[in-house]
Amino acid sequence: MSEIAREITGSKARLVRVVDGHETELGYSIASPTLVIADHTSVPDALRGTGAGLVLAEELVRLARTEGFKIVPLCPFVNAQRRKHPDWADVFAA
Numbered sequence: 463m464s465e466i467a468r469e470i471t472g473s474k475a476r477l478v479r480v481v482d483g484h485e486t487e488l489g490y491s492i493a494s495p496t497l498v499i500a501d502h503t504s505v506p507d508a509l510r511g512t513g514a515g516l517v518l519a520e521e522l523v524r525l526a527r528t529e530g531f532k533i534v535p536l537c538p539f540v541n542a543q544r545r546k547h548p549d550w551a552d553v554f555a556a
Contacts, residue, residue: 466521477518484509488518488540496531497555498522500540519543526553 467478475498476489484506491499500522505515519540526533532555535541544554 466518468525477521479514479518481509481512481514486514486518488515488522488537490522490533493534497534498526498531499534500537502537503539515539516543523547523550523553 464479464481469476469478470492473492474489475492476487479486485504486506486509487502487504489501489504491501493499500519503515503518522533522540525531531553533540533544533553534555535544544550
């Protein structure tokens with residue numbers, strides 16, 4: 463399994479993972495210390511259907527639980543995963 467890097471520049475952040483030479487990304491905005499907005503998930507066509515995006519969403523959920531922030535799922539992919547994983551409800555803003 464490839465390592466996930468976290469890059470933060472001001473109020474913008476992203477989780478990045480390289481798989482077989484392809485970069486996957488979940489970008490988010492830091493609205494406050496207790497709220498982030500999942501903006502987009504980017505997975506190259508070569509990795510679609512492999513779970514590459516899910517790995518990034520799971521990492522964002524893990525970080526939310528560890529660091530105590532809530533997620534606003536503006537990104538359609540993250541929002542779809544939220545619906546598929548009711549056990550993640552604790553980290554999503556109402």
